[in-house]
Amino acid sequence: MAEPKPRRPLADSTAVHDQVYDAIRKALITGKIAPGVGVSLRSLAAELGVSPMPVRDAVRRLAAERALAINPANKRLSVPSLSAERLEQLELARQWIEPELAARAAPRADEALVRKLKLIDQDLEEALRVGDVDRYMVANHAFHFAIYERAGAEVLLAMAGGLWLQIGPFMRVVFGRVGTGSLPADRHAQAMDALKARDAEGARRAIAADLSEGMDKMRAAVEAGAGLTAAPAGQTVITVS
16 A cells, blocks of 8 residues: 655645635735834734745735835835825726626626625624624625626736725725714715616725725825824734634
């Protein structure tokens, strides 16, 4: 009988590499990794309960996506800073891509999608009611990408994901400071009505307005010199699913 092949440690397997990447990516999108706070590879690995190898691989991928920056002097990781110029470019890119995804999703929408969006939006509304910014961030991302994934436009979808990687940490800081009570008016009902009617231009307008109002909050914070570097309490919890 042949000797069994030695198994690689779980933390070095392809599956765990992908899980670690997804966990850090989700933490960035929902703002659990705060801007202006340096993080080491070793501390990330310890928090995720894995070896440094998959974390190093994930960080390289995220740095290539401009979601993380690596300090060459001490190798610590951080979210790239957000200037007014960079914010302007991110907003412009989002307004090009995300309303287009919503418009493309509308002809493909069905009752199952609308029901899913209603459930997500109920969770989002509850987060707003109780002032739970973390829950709001997760639900808001889920709502948008449930729409975008229906568009059947893989290139645009990947671009939208990259933009949320870059904007998520700053969105979380701003909403954490101003509170959910002063978040933009909910445009999600308008988007759901448009999707139910398969109204592409209505879906485009609803998502464009939603993005514009949220980005206005961020622009006001940047122009006020807020820095967007404070880490709200509980903002560093990352788990591997």
